[in-house]
Amino acid sequence: MSYRNILAVASMAAFLFIACSNSRKSTTLQEPSKERTVxxxxxxxxxxxxxxAKGDKWIADFVQNLHKKYGxxxxxxxxxxxxxxxxxxxxxxDYLHRDSLKINSEFELASVTxxxxxxxxxxxxxxxxxxxxxxxxxxxxxxxxxxxxxKLLLSHRSGMMNYVxxxxxxxxxxxxxxxxxxxxxxxxxxxxxxxxxxxxxxDNRFHYNNSNYMVLAAIIEKVTGKPYSxxxxxxxFKPAGMKHTHVYSTTVYPKIPVDVVGHxxxxxxSVAQNFLDGPxxxxxxxxxxxxxxxxxxxxxxxxxxxxxxxxSAYTGHNKAINGHFNYGYGWRIFDGxxxxxVVYHTGWWxxxxxIYVRDVQKxxxxxxxGNLTNGSLLHLDELYKYLKTPIIRKGAxxxxxxxxxxxxx
Numbered sequence: 001m002s003y004r005n006i007l008a009v010a011s012m013a014a015f016l017f018i019a020c021s022n023s024r025k026s027t028t029l030q031e032p033s034k035e036r037t038v039x040x041x042x043x044x045x046x047x048x049x050x051x052x053a054k055g056d057k058w059i060a061d062f063v064q065n066l067h068k069k070y071g072x073x074x075x076x077x078x079x080x081x082x083x084x085x086x087x088x089x090x091x092x093x094d095y096l097h098r099d100s101l102k103i104n105s106e107f108e109l110a111s112v113t114x115x116x117x118x119x120x121x122x123x124x125x126x127x128x129x130x131x132x133x134x135x136x137x138x139x140x141x142x143x144x145x146x147x148x149x150x151k152l153l154l155s156h157r158s159g160m161m162n163y164v165x166x167x168x169x170x171x172x173x174x175x176x177x178x179x180x181x182x183x184x185x186x187x188x189x190x191x192x193x194x195x196x197x198x199x200x201x202x203d204n205r206f207h208y209n210n211s212n213y214m215v216l217a218a219i220i221e222k223v224t225g226k227p228y229s230x231x232x233x234x235x236x237f238k239p240a241g242m243k244h245t246h247v248y249s250t251t252v253y254p255k256i257p258v259d260v261v262g263h264x265x266x267x268x269x270s271v272a273q274n275f276l277d278g279p280x281x282x283x284x285x286x287x288x289x290x291x292x293x294x295x296x297x298x299x300x301x302x303x304x305x306x307x308x309x310x311x312s313a314y315t316g317h318n319k320a321i322n323g324h325f326n327y328g329y330g331w332r333i334f335d336g337x338x339x340x341x342v343v344y345h346t347g348w349w350x351x352x353x354x355i356y357v358r359d360v361q362k363x364x365x366x367x368x369x370g371n372l373t374n375g376s377l378l379h380l381d382e383l384y385k386y387l388k389t390p391i392i393r394k395g396a397x398x399x400x401x402x403x404x405x406x407x408x409x
Contacts, residue, residue: 034303070379074089077293104288104290113213117282184281208327262351
């Protein structure tokens with residue numbers, strides 16, 4: 001080979017090496033790796049560091065009053081710009097056994113689980129494994145309803161009935177085992193066989209119910225060939241550094257292995273898990289305050305989803321209620337003035353009552369995980385005002401979208 005040819009080959013090799021290197025750098029910037037590093041763990045430790053002596057005094061007084069006056073029992077945290085302003089575990093994990101809550105106690109997240117299911121679906125859309133326009137029948141040919149697409153499930157526009165009430169009614173009438181959990185696949189089969197009447201036609205209106213996300217979890221299992229719990233662990237919990245978050249179903253665990261018990265309205269009795277704690281996706285994820293902070297971080301830094309997917313998830317796909325409140329893909333949404341966007345979700349299931357608020361613009365996270373369903377979380381307005389976030393309570397706004405007595409348009 002001549003010197004000129006050798007030089008040409010060497011130049012081409014150098015060009016290809018630089019191009020590949022730049023391509024890898026570009027990909028890294030756009031799509032952070034899901035692989036955890038020592039540096040990731042160190043950064044998370046800094047984020048979660050909290051000195052009680054330096055906690056926000058106003059928030060401390062507010063939480064104490066919420067506990068004494070309104071009976072809040074649970075764990076709470078407020079963080080801003082990557083720093084925890086205040087956190088507190090207050091009350092009983094299990095009143096019957098007088099076990100106190102700890103800051104790292106795992107709570108059944110109830111419908112906050114839906115945000116994770118929505119994230120998983122959007123991941124699969126990014127990977128080309130499904131489309132928002134796919135019909136449920138593509139995955140479950142014996143599904144008895146026509147025209148129900150993935151995007152309608154995500155935005156609660158499928159028109160389906162709520163499987164919780166339907167399955168509960170069947171199990172009681174047929175005297176089935178009320179303790180043994182039923183799986184998502186079991187419920188899908190019952191729906192195919194019984195063909196319960198839908199609430200309304202697909203894409204007719206917003207109708208929030210658990211069936212939508214139970215079906216989405218079943219689709220995740222069918223598409224990936226993995227249990228919902230395994231997919232979430234591998235693709236969301238581990239990449240986000242959530243080391244204390246799990247999916248627990250009574251189909252696998254006769255007794256859910258956590259210490260926090262749900263209490264319904266009073267301390268007279270705790271709520272026992274049963275067959276309805278089998279299906280997951282609409283509920284079934286158990287987590288902690290700190291892991292939910294890490295989840296917020298992983299969503300913000302692009303580790304779990306691309307920006308375009310997040311923008312779609314954070315876009316209201318229904319008619320706004322009271323001018324501001326809407327539902328996207330797995331998230332409740334508050335759209336304020338000047339582009340102010342808050343995404344959040346509430347949860348209420350078997351003695352647990354929560355709210356998880358993420359002020360995207362101001363980088364504020366507010367978390368209340370409660371295990372006594374007494375309505376205490378309806379009294380957070382003053383906290384929102386103190387943090388200068390929108391009041392996340394529909395009843396606080398008029399039909400025009402303004403706060404009563406305010407000058408808002």
